[in-house]
Amino acid sequence: MTDEGEGAQRQGRRLTTREAADRLGVKPETVYAYVSRGLLTSRRTSGGRGSTFDPKEVEALARHGRRDQPAPGADAVSTGGAPAIGTGITLIGRDRFYYRGVDATELTRRYGYEEVAEWLWTGTMTPGIRFSAPEEALAAARRAVAALPPHSGPTDRLRVAAVAAAAADPLRFDLSETTVLATARSLIPTLVGALPLAGRAPGPRTELAQRLWPRLTDTPDTKASVRALNGALVLLIDHDLAASTLAARVAASARAHPYAVVSAGLGALEGPLHGAASGLAHRMLAEALERGSAAAVVADHLRAGRRVPGLGHRLYPGEDPRAQALFTLLEEMPRAARALEAAREVEATTARHVPLHANVDLALAVLTVSTGMPPEAGETVFAVARTAGWIAHALEEYAERPLRMRPSGRYRGPRPPQPLP
Structure with missing residues (x-):
């Protein structure tokens, strides 16, 4: 942990955006991208001109944020505190x-x-x-x-x-x-x-x-x-x-x-x-089409402190390839044109502030909205x-040994012996 992070934890102080970015090794705008993706939670400062972050939450993301590839044939080993399971799928x-x-x-x-x-x-x-x-x-x-x-x-x-x-x-x-x-x-x-x-x-x-x-x-x-x-x-x-x-x-x-x-x-x-994430994107797109402005709907989400549905994926730093492939198929459907345009406006509007791209939930919402399907x-x-x-x-x-995925609990309760209740 950095000196700033250790000091913040000792003092119970929250990290500034710059301190969080330094600890994570990213730019400040990427920190807000993590917030949009639900990987971090932020709290506005008393003056309302910036955000602060829980140092323990930032430290956990710094430790586990890198997605390690398991070694070939890995059984159920640990990588950064999370289990890694060998799979050929x-x-x-x-x-x-x-x-x-x-x-x-x-x-x-x-x-x-x-x-x-x-x-x-x-x-x-x-x-x-x-x-x-x-x-x-x-x-x-x-x-x-x-x-x-x-x-x-x-x-x-x-x-x-x-x-x-x-x-x-x-x-x-x-x-x-x-x-x-x-x-x-x-x-x-x-x-x-x-x-x-x-x-x-x-x-x-x-x-x-x-x-x-x-x-x-x-x-x-x-x-x-x-x-x-x-x-x-x-x-x-x-x-x-x-x-x-x-x-x-x-x-x-x-x-x-x-x-x-x-x-x-x-x-x-x-x-x-x-x-159920695609249902949130469906409702957002439907509202954008009804109001005639995806930008206004995005602004409402951000003003209320809500994530914009259908954007960003923790496994893809760039575009979600599933969204790209589905958008290509949707371009062949004339009835999907308006919903496609609204989805792209959602992505473009949000990208002015945070580098987020459409994920498969937004592409799936284009399909459901444009064909009269329910959310x-x-x-x-x-x-x-x-x-x-x-x-x-x-x-x-x-084909593996049975019951191999049996983790051990880390007991955090009162130490025995305790009096009989």
Whole structure:
């Protein structure tokens, strides 16, 4: 720790922006970028002309901010206080990410979601593969979802559908690779088929993006819109050890069956900082289109001390490659033009003050806003897409020793012996 940081901690004094920047080795504007991304919290000075920062929070970010790459074959070692888990599924680079070593955006251009899911699971590309839902499991999932209150959210429906499908599958406890793969190929279309219809249902052998579309909106699909939705599914299929994926791997480490692994992932995904983030970006874009000014909406967010949704990602110092790839697909949709323009205005307006770029949540919001989908649609797309990634990680984890992800707690309570209460 720097002398300034140590002195501040001893005296209980907060750091100035310059002191925080010096400790982190960044420019002052980057400190505010960290605030916008939720990595730091700031407090205005009494005079209102600057911000101050908690020295302990700054020190923690300085220690753990660098994302170390685990050594090949790493089991569950520690890097900077956080666990590192060996995986051969997704590698995140500075401005690119890769599925099994292949550029994910290139896969998005050439293949459908089901094909890429099969690639993640097996390492083999099977062009034209289609997943189908077993009638008994689909019927059970639909009955369970239909029994939910009308205000239930998309993750509620998917979680209930997964539990119902599990109850209908007597082979769910068989964790052999062949059975897990068969479960995965049937579970994803079951989750999609259990969602209530908003439009006209397509045939059961169409690609998954076409089957999901009428569950999200009553707006008729087009080739371009289905390509965009398929692209979103592929781009969101996995992103290394995000919170929901870690939850899924912990469940798999305890040898939970694939349905329970997916349920664990869905539970973590529902947080507003993860799968639900695109809904915030959707509402912001919708307001910008209604008011005719994205700049005014951005100003309102900043004035209220709120983060501008859909901007910045802690793993990408520059642009989020998923957003770039999805924006390219959305440019082929004439109906998305206004929302695209608003999204770019949001990014340009914010960039005057902090160097933040659009992330995949903002691109996903352009898709949902421009096609008449509800704000929660992005969360549904995220959850359906990521299910294949969770299964891929479960397959890896089933091959490891069980219960390996059992960290030791650091007890902070009163020291024994204590009197009996």
